[in-house]
Amino acid sequence: MNALPDAEKLCLQLADSIRPQITSNTVMIGLYTGGVWLAQRLHALLDIAEPLGTLDIAFYRDDYHQQGLARDPKRSSIPFSIEGRDLLLVDDVLYTGRTVRAAMNELFDYGRPARISLAVLADRGGRQLPICAQYCGVRLEVPAGARLRLRRAEDGRLSLQLEHAT
Amino acid sequence: MQRNPQLNRNGELQHLLSIDGLPREVIERVLATADSFIGVTEREVKKVPLLRGKSVFNLFFEPSTRTRTTFEIAAKRLSADVINLNIAVSSQSKGESLLDTVANLSAMQADIFVVRHGSAGAPYLIARHVKPHEHVINAGDGRHAHPTQGLLDLYTLRHYKKDFTQLTVAIVGDVLHSRVARSLIHGLTTLGTPEVRVIGPQTLMPAGVEALGVHVYRDMREGLRDCDAVVMLRLQNERMRGALLPSAQEFFKHYGLTADKLAAAKPDVIVMHPGPMNRGVEIDSSVADGPHSVILPQVTFGIAVRMAVMSMVAGVSA
Numbered sequence: 202m203n204a205l206p207d208a209e210k211l212c213l214q215l216a217d218s219i220r221p222q223i224t225s226n227t228v229m230i231g232l233y234t235g236g237v238w239l240a241q242r243l244h245a246l247l248d249i250a251e252p253l254g255t256l257d258i259a260f261y262r263d264d265y266h267q268q269g270l271a272r273d274p275k276r277s278s279i280p281f282s283i284e285g286r287d288l289l290l291v292d293d294v295l296y297t298g299r300t301v302r303a304a305m306n307e308l309f310d311y312g313r314p315a316r317i318s319l320a321v322l323a324d325r326g327g328r329q330l331p332i333c334a335q336y337c338g339v340r341l342e343v344p345a346g347a348r349l350r351l352r353r354a355e356d357g358r359l360s361l362q363l364e365h366a367t
Numbered sequence: 368m369q370r371n372p373q374l375n376r377n378g379e380l381q382h383l384l385s386i387d388g389l390p391r392e393v394i395e396r397v398l399a400t401a402d403s404f405i406g407v408t409e410r411e412v413k414k415v416p417l418l419r420g421k422s423v424f425n426l427f428f429e430p431s432t433r434t435r436t437t438f439e440i441a442a443k444r445l446s447a448d449v450i451n452l453n454i455a456v457s458s459q460s461k462g463e464s465l466l467d468t469v470a471n472l473s474a475m476q477a478d479i480f481v482v483r484h485g486s487a488g489a490p491y492l493i494a495r496h497v498k499p500h501e502h503v504i505n506a507g508d509g510r511h512a513h514p515t516q517g518l519l520d521l522y523t524l525r526h527y528k529k530d531f532t533q534l535t536v537a538i539v540g541d542v543l544h545s546r547v548a549r550s551l552i553h554g555l556t557t558l559g560t561p562e563v564r565v566i567g568p569q570t571l572m573p574a575g576v577e578a579l580g581v582h583v584y585r586d587m588r589e590g591l592r593d594c595d596a597v598v599m600l601r602l603q604n605e606r607m608r609g610a611l612l613p614s615a616q617e618f619f620k621h622y623g624l625t626a627d628k629l630a631a632a633k634p635d636v637i638v639m640h641p642g643p644m645n646r647g648v649e650i651d652s653s654v655a656d657g658p659h660s661v662i663l664p665q666v667t668f669g670i671a672v673r674m675a676v677m678s679m680v681a682g683v684s685a
Contacts, residue, residue, distance in 0.1 A: 257403060260415035260678070269379065269682030270417070273399055276406035310412040 208351060208359040211322055211338035212239065216246040219289070219320060219336050223247055226315070228286045230254035232304055233275045235293030235351035238359060239322055243291060254279035261303035277307065284312040293351035295321040298332035323361060325349050372494055379683045382494045382503040383676050385512040386553040394557060398522050400675035401668070407444065408671055417678050418447035421478040425451045426468070427506070428484040433642055434506050434516070437666065438481045441673035447479070469493050477501055479677060487511035499685035504676060510546055515676060516641050517550030519669040520598060521558065523661055526668065527637050528595055531555065535562040537590050537632075538581075540600035540622055540649050543571045543611075547641045548600055549579075556580045566590035567622060570611040587621065587628055594632040599624050599640045599650050615648045625651045629659065637661045 228251045231240025237255050244253045259274030290304060301319060308314065320336035325343040343349050346366035353359055371388055375381040380393050407415055423442040427435055435451065442449045454468065463471075469480065479502045482490045487509035494503040507513040528534055536555060542548045542565050555563050556579070565576060566584045577583060584590030591597060602618060612618050629636065638650075638659045646652050655662060 259403065260407065260417050265417055265682055270400065270678050272396065274403040276403045278406060306416070310414070311410060 205341070205361040205363060206339050208322060208361050211361075212242050212359060213246070215320060215322060215336060215338045216243050219243065220247060222287075222318075223249065224287060225250060226285075226287045227289060228254065228281055228283060229289045229291060230256055230279065230283075230304075230308070232290070232292045232300060233257040235322075235353075236291050238351060238353045239293050240291035242359070243320065251281045254281065254283075256304055256307060258300060258303040258307055261307045263299055263303065279311055282312055283308060283314045285315050288314040288317045289320055290317055291320050293322050294349050295319070295324045295332075295334050295337070296327050296349075298328045298330035301332050302330050322351060323349060372491060375683055375685055380676070380679050381683050381685060382490075382505075383514050383680060384490050384494060384503065384505045386514045386517045386550045386557070387512065389514075389553075389557065391557050394518070394521065394554060397518055397672065397675050397679065398525055400679060401518075401522050401671040404444075404671040404674040404678075405668070407674070408667070414444050414446055416446050418442065418445035418478075418681055421445075421447045421681055422476055423447045423449050423479045423481060423677065424472050424477045425449065425481045425506075426454060426472070426483070427452065428454045428482075428489070429507070430455065431483055431507070433666065434483065434513075437669045438504075438506060438515075438673055441670050441677060442479075442481075444670070445674055445678055447677070450475075465489060465492065466496055469496065473498060473501060479504060479681060481506050483507045485509055502680040502683075504680065507546055510544055510549070512550050513546040513641075514550050515669070515673050516547050517554045518676070519665060519672040520547075520551045520639060520641070521554045522668045522672050523637075523639060523665050524555075524596055526664075527661060531558040531560045534560050534595045535564070535593060536560060536596045536598065537564040537566055537584075537594045538598045538600065539566040539587065539590070539624065541571045541602050542567050542576065542600065543573050544603040545600045548598075551598060552579050552581055564590050564594070568612070568618075588631045591628060591631040594636055596637045596639060597624065597629070597632060599638065599644075601641065601643065602645055602648050615645075619648055619651075623647070623649055623651060624654050626653050626657065629654055639665055642666070 229240055229244050229249050231237035240253055256277045257275040259271040318335040321334045322338040324334055324337045324340045348364040352362045373382050373384050425435055439449050481504045483506040489508050490503050490505040505514055538548050563581045564584055565581045566587050636659055640662045644650055
């Protein structure tokens with residue numbers, strides 16, 4: 202019944218596709234929550250010198266005036282200077298592109314990276330902004346009302362999950 | 368049943384008027400959100416775009432430096448426009464009523480009113496009359512409440528001590544005139560603090576304070592025994608009517624926090640003070656500047672807590 206691809210396998214494939222581009226200037230930042238889980242995996246697989254950075258875009262969302270402040274925002278933590286770095290931004294699912302827009306706005310309050318690339322586990326289309334991923338595990342057709350997201354089990358296993366609108 | 372004037376119909380924080388009556392989830396959400404804002408205040412660019420295009424009016428009917436300044440910094444770090452009104456020397460002295468003042472500022476497109484007033488309840492009165500998109504934050508009303516101070520005290524306690532359900536906290540000094548003490552007591556009991564003590568002379572203790580769930584001590588050493596945190600209150604000379612105290616020196620002798628008295632508390636006790644301090648009256652300099660003091664971190668945390676409160680209320684409508 203679950204026709205979604207295996208997230209663990211996608212994770213390894215994604216790491217393989219990114220690996221040739223990694224240099225000593227590469228840094229990685231994951232977006233809460235699913236993007237951080239994925240980034241933790243990729244960071245370990247790719248041998249990146251700097252520790253992993255994490256970003257919660259709650260304070261940069263463009264729907265604040267409709268939705269109010271997100272519940273339980275996490276503290277963004279970038280334990281290195283992003284100035285002049287090759288920055289690899291990681292999220293679990295790419296959809297409208299609004300999260301990535303918010304993340305880039307937040308990043309520029311930390312400094313001016315030389316380059317930002319985007320790596321995602323799944324691209325479900327439906328873009329509302331001119332944003333694309335340089336590294337993508339899989340492209341999926343997902344109905345507009347449904348929600349595709351990464352889950353992490355107690356044992357740390359990652360899986361993709363589709364939640365239909367009720 | 369009348370709705371809590373601070374919450375909208377979805378139970379979200381719409382105005383911050385008092386910690387009394389604030390559900391535990393709302394308090395915890397403020398503290399968690401403040402924690403994320405600490406990350407922002409540690410950056411090179413200490414600003415986020417949340418309140419771009421919003422106007423925050425600081426309405427101070429009583430003088431204040433620290434609270435007004437930290438509200439101003441918090442609003443600016445949220446990218447709001449800030450207008451400071453020192454009403455003590457403004458139109459009120461020309462006879463304008465409180466609600467007329469607010470109505471005029473509302474016509475100038477206000478989004479948040481930060482109100483400090485000498486009379487208890489003034490922020491409630493304003494909150495009842497503002498438009499649905501306008502929000503009121505109480506920055507201290509008479510002896511009643513000072514909720515952002517209470518919340519920053521709670522944030523400080525959580526930062527250093529983690530778990531409220533294991534804590535013994537003593538609040539010392541002029542409890543009678545202290546809106547800070549009242550706000551903190553409500554917050555501590557809501558978060559499940561098992562032992563809250565108030566220490567001070569009988570003349571500075573409100574009648575029936577035990578009803579708030581605190582234990583009253585007259586002897587300071589006894590009250591400080593095994594405390595995890597001590598919150599010193601400022602001796603509020605400007606609120607004293609009549610002779611409640613023989614002298615400041617006499618007060619210091621019995622209730623001033625010295626290293627000697629502090630030794631009765633736990634070895635890792637933290638010392639807090641809402642400021643401004645009267646050194647040599649309620650606190651000795653060696654303690655205020657000593658290793659247990661977290662008085663200056665409190666000020667820094669206060670900015671993050673006020674950012675959290677403003678960004679929570681401004682994103683909510685009635």
